Amino acid sequence: MRKYAIVIPDGCADEPQEGLGGKTPLEAANTPAMDAVAQAGIVGQANHVPRSLPPGSDVANLSLLGYDPIAYYTGRAPLEAAAQNIPLGPNDWAIRCNLVTIVDQVMKDFTADHISSEEARELMASLQERLGTPQLQFVAGVSYRNLLIYRGGEQGAPFSRDTVTIPPHDLTDQTVLDAYPRGPGSELLTRLMCESEEVLAEHPVNLARKKSGKLPATNIWLWGLGGAPRLPQFKERYGVSGAMITAVDLLRGLAALFGWRRIDVPGATGYTDTDYAAKGRYAVEALKEFDLVCVHIEATDEASHEGDTEAKVKALEEIDRKIVAPLWDALQGYGDYRMLISPDHPTPLRLKTHAHGYVPFAIAGTGVRKGQAAGYNEREAEKSALIFEEGWRVMEFFLRGE
Numbered sequence: 001m002r003k004y005a006i007v008i009p010d011g012c013a014d015e016p017q018e019g020l021g022g023k024t025p026l027e028a029a030n031t032p033a034m035d036a037v038a039q040a041g042i043v044g045q046a047n048h049v050p051r052s053l054p055p056g057s058d059v060a061n062l063s064l065l066g067y068d069p070i071a072y073y074t075g076r077a078p079l080e081a082a083a084q085n086i087p088l089g090p091n092d093w094a095i096r097c098n099l100v101t102i103v104d105q106v107m108k109d110f111t112a113d114h115i116s117s118e119e120a121r122e123l124m125a126s127l128q129e130r131l132g133t134p135q136l137q138f139v140a141g142v143s144y145r146n147l148l149i150y151r152g153g154e155q156g157a158p159f160s161r162d163t164v165t166i167p168p169h170d171l172t173d174q175t176v177l178d179a180y181p182r183g184p185g186s187e188l189l190t191r192l193m194c195e196s197e198e199v200l201a202e203h204p205v206n207l208a209r210k211k212s213g214k215l216p217a218t219n220i221w222l223w224g225l226g227g228a229p230r231l232p233q234f235k236e237r238y239g240v241s242g243a244m245i246t247a248v249d250l251l252r253g254l255a256a257l258f259g260w261r262r263i264d265v266p267g268a269t270g271y272t273d274t275d276y277a278a279k280g281r282y283a284v285e286a287l288k289e290f291d292l293v294c295v296h297i298e299a300t301d302e303a304s305h306e307g308d309t310e311a312k313v314k315a316l317e318e319i320d321r322k323i324v325a326p327l328w329d330a331l332q333g334y335g336d337y338r339m340l341i342s343p344d345h346p347t348p349l350r351l352k353t354h355a356h357g358y359v360p361f362a363i364a365g366t367g368v369r370k371g372q373a374a375g376y377n378e379r380e381a382e383k384s385a386l387i388f389e390e391g392w393r394v395m396e397f398f399l400r401g402e
Contacts, residue, residue, distance in 0.1 A: 006341075055356045099144045100168050166223060
């Protein structure tokens with residue numbers, strides 16, 4: 001049985017940077033393992049976010065992992081609910097509930113200064129006590145990434161596909177005055193967002209954070225809502241069993257819906273301080289049991305959101321040395337193998353948020369013809385004639401093409 005590995009350096013695709021001598025972070029980073037994969041196989045470009053959908057990791061990773069987002073995407077929060085094994089009935093909606101820091105109506109920090117999961121649990125418990133009802137359930141997640149579940153019951157929910165919300169990471173250092181929800185059900189969402197300020201203002205967690213010099217979580221920000229998705233199992237669709245290694249609930253949720261095993265790695269944080277080497281070790285071990293192992297790394301995306309070029313380059317080098325290199329070596333020991341390296345969407349350092357556009361991918365292994373690429377980066381991918389406008393078709397090509 002052929003073995004497959006996928007490495008997703010989230011949001012690593014970028015633009016040339018003046019501070020990097022006109023190179024992109026991928027070009028500037030020392031990535032011999034990624035370059036070796038590109039040189040052994042082929043590179044190309046893929047578009048994982050249709051123009052009609054927002055350029056989020058939810059849409060993009062759904063596409064990257066082989067599902068047409070036009071057909072299957074219902075919202076980000078339902079995927080994260082699946083990660084927490086929260087069942088959604090036909091009239092229930094999940095809503096992403098970020099803990100954020102807003103100062104003078106400006107989004108100071110969409111992560112509330114990377115609040116800890118333990119602190120978030122305390123804050124979410126207080127929000128449930130003060131604002132929650134049997135219909136409205138505040139659920140703690142990981143760090144600033146939490147959920148609000150709306151139980152629609154027989155009456156249904158007030159939301160629809162016309163309800164518009166804006167991700168808080170799109171608002172960094174910008175005013176939020178014109179960014180509150182709009183459309184069906186927006187009055188409820190806006191009311192909860194405003195009322196959360198009073199609940200959190202003098203909370204012991206925030207008082208302790210301010211005393212220690214950290215930013216407080218001043219508000220909740222509600223966005224990414226949707227109803228329960230219905231995805232066909234990955235093995236039924238592609239005939240391959242899979243496992244997911246990630247620190248992000250979004251990817252855990254996709255794995256749950258695909259029927260993949262979710263492998264938790266100690267020290268995996270979903271930030272630039274993640275334990276890259278541990279992810280690499282667990283991925284190599286998982287290959288022994290599963291046909292396909294997917295490793296998702298959030299660090300590159302987080303560095304972009306912070307506009308930190310140096311951190312993005314460093315994260316790419318860590319991914320290369322501690323994840324791609326050991327996986328590439330291990331795969332070749334199986335004789336019949338393939339590897340795919342690809343981000344989900346661009347996250348330009350200039351914008352500090354996600355963007356539409358093509359991302360570079362590299363595929364190498366058994367049966368894959370050798371191309372002309374000198375390495376793995378955007379410029380090499382732009383030279384390729386291999387372009388997938390519908391990015392979800394890359395998965396079929398990766399598993400069965402050539």
